[in-house]
Amino acid sequence: MTRLNERRLDAQQFQRRKATADTLRKMAGWDTWQCDEPAFQYHYDRRVSLYVHHGLATLTFDNGETVDLEAGDFLTIEPGASASWAISQPIKTCYLYHDTFSSAANRNAQVYWSGE
Numbered sequence: 001m002t003r004l005n006e007r008r009l010d011a012q013q014f015q016r017r018k019a020t021a022d023t024l025r026k027m028a029g030w031d032t033w034q035c036d037e038p039a040f041q042y043h044y045d046r047r048v049s050l051y052v053h054h055g056l057a058t059l060t061f062d063n064g065e066t067v068d069l070e071a072g073d074f075l076t077i078e079p080g081a082s083a084s085w086a087i088s089q090p091i092k093t094c095y096l097y098h099d100t101f102s103s104a105a106n107r108n109a110q111v112y113w114s115g116e
Helices: 021-026
Strands: 014-018 031-035 039-043 048-061 066-069 073-077 082-097
Touching (some): 066 073
Antiparallel strands (some): 014 073, 031 082, 048 066, 048 073, 048 082
């Protein structure tokens, strides 16, 4: 198993990966979030990705799926998911809601077409 695949987990409501160097580069400017509360519930109305800087947590989704998080993990949660967070070590993440990612919407303007 390669290093990039060792934390890979695909489920209906989320995808977890180890963050690559390219992913880390793209996260400059993302908002940060920290929590040391032992538990809370959250409903995700939009697709969101987050990177775990430090800490440990387990998310249990309303459909029964679970995922554990540790430093270096990159998690994408699908819209409509609800999760209960159990935080075993204070956690710090940076995150981005996908509908606020301007580069995806402006991709055509960023590409140089050789025929133009």
